[in-house]
Amino acid sequence: MSLGELQDLERRYAVPTYARNPVEFVRGAGARLWDAEGEEYLDFLAGISVLNVGHCHPRVVAAVREQVGRLTHVSNLYYTEPSLRLSARLSETSLGGKVFLCNSGAEAIEAAIKLARRARAAGKLVVLEGAFHGRTYGALSATPQEAKQAPFAPLVPGFEVVRKSPDALRAAVDEDTAAVLLEPIQGESGINLLSDDLLAAAREACDQSGAALVFDEIQSGMGRTGTLWAYEQTGVVPDAMTSAKALGGGLPIGALITGERLSDVLQTGDHASTFAGGPVIASAALAALEICADPDLLTRVRELGERLRAGLGALPYVARVRGRGLMCAIDLAEGFDAPELARRALLEQRLVINATGPATIRFEPPLIVAAADIDEAVQRLDRLGR
Numbered sequence: 592m593s594l595g596e597l598q599d600l601e602r603r604y605a606v607p608t609y610a611r612n613p614v615e616f617v618r619g620a621g622a623r624l625w626d627a628e629g630e631e632y633l634d635f636l637a638g639i640s641v642l643n644v645g646h647c648h649p650r651v652v653a654a655v656r657e658q659v660g661r662l663t664h665v666s667n668l669y670y671t672e673p674s675l676r677l678s679a680r681l682s683e684t685s686l687g688g689k690v691f692l693c694n695s696g697a698e699a700i701e702a703a704i705k706l707a708r709r710a711r712a713a714g715k716l717v718v719l720e721g722a723f724h725g726r727t728y729g730a731l732s733a734t735p736q737e738a739k740q741a742p743f744a745p746l747v748p749g750f751e752v753v754r755k756s757p758d759a760l761r762a763a764v765d766e767d768t769a770a771v772l773l774e775p776i777q778g779e780s781g782i783n784l785l786s787d788d789l790l791a792a793a794r795e796a797c798d799q800s801g802a803a804l805v806f807d808e809i810q811s812g813m814g815r816t817g818t819l820w821a822y823e824q825t826g827v828v829p830d831a832m833t834s835a836k837a838l839g840g841g842l843p844i845g846a847l848i849t850g851e852r853l854s855d856v857l858q859t860g861d862h863a864s865t866f867a868g869g870p871v872i873a874s875a876a877l878a879a880l881e882i883c884a885d886p887d888l889l890t891r892v893r894e895l896g897e898r899l900r901a902g903l904g905a906l907p908y909v910a911r912v913r914g915r916g917l918m919c920a921i922d923l924a925e926g927f928d929a930p931e932l933a934r935r936a937l938l939e940q941r942l943v944i945n946a947t948g949p950a951t952i953r954f955e956p957p958l959i960v961a962a963a964d965i966d967e968a969v970q971r972l973d974r975l976g977r
């Protein structure tokens with residue numbers, strides 16, 4: 592089928608919620624993608640920080656192949672090994688409590704909201720300006736963006752939006768607060784790192800009031816920042832956290848991970864999902880988690896992140912560079928349009944990147960990217976500015 596025919600099908604049959612770029616991808620390997628014409632692209636978005644292990648990582652492919660021909664689904668009424676092994680590995684590599692598996696990021700946020708409300712009945716949920724936590728009703732209610740929320744009112748009650756200031760946060764959290772939910776690095780709003788002061792204030796306010804501090808690591812986790820989880824570099828340990836995106840090595844999964852204090856709050860019958868932690872996806876996630884938890888890989892992510900930021904900072908049209916590990920963004924100089932630049936990068940330079948706003952472009956390459964790929968991406972961007 593030609594691209595024109597696909598666009599025809601989309602126009603007629605797809606609910607028009609997506610603004611797609613005019614490229615059809617048919618194959619991926621490592622940090623590279625190929626379109627239907629056989630043209631090769633360098634992928635510095637990784638499916639929005641999903642392919643941290645790279646496209647079609649051989650260990651993920653082997654794990655899926657092995658499991659998909661053996662057993663795909665029995666429901667959570669029975670035992671299967673991959674799901675419980677995955678829960679154990681997630682706990683051991685993070686907060687040490689218990690794990691609820693689900694199928695997406697938004698679902699992980701829903702589970703976190705239910706956990707918080709179950710721990711403190713009817714408690715208020717404090718979220719930050721600029722946050723993105725997903726598109727289902729609970730997650731959307733935690734995502735204070737007018738354009739995303741307004742058409743769908745009324746939202747879930749009990750959310751309070753706070754400025755990204757330690758004082759504002761301290762003032763908002765009290766004995767009626769169920770949780771403070773935040774991304775340690777805000778992804779969709781343009782890779783904005785929360786300050787150490789703000790995170791320390793959140794920890795302190797939650798300790799004093801008994802509220803749960805929940806980190807959304809759906810985008811920042813799985814090695815993206817150069818440690819398996821972003822919280823490891825903040826000096827603050829949350830009471831619970833969410834993972835999704837890269838957790839499945841390219842397949843859909845989400846997880847709520849608790850620390851010990853909250854590990855037995857949700858009880859039998861409180862929450863469930865038919866597909867959650869199925870054997871195929873759990874096998875894929877086990878493989879992806881082992882790859883991303885490798886200390887050598889994580890060291891490389893930190894080094895490559897510095898290399899990428901140095902290269903980006905030298906581009907003539909870049910005003911600011913920020914990020915941690917391979918979770919990076921640039922703000923463009925006056926007069927440059929980020930969506931237009933990202934589109935030209937894709938179509939003219941075969942470089943896959945993404946604009947998070949009118950002047951901001953994000954870079955989230957697979958963590959297995961080569962140093963030469965980083966240099967190549969920067970060169971392609973440099974050519975765009977000429």
Ligand SMILES: *Cc1c(COP(=O)(O)O)cnc(C)c1O
Pocket residue numbers: 695696697698700723724725726774778779807808809810811835836
């Ligand atoms: C992508 C994302 C979500 C939502 O995940 P979905 O799988 O799209 O539902 C939530 N929080 C953060 C920080 C994200 O980046």
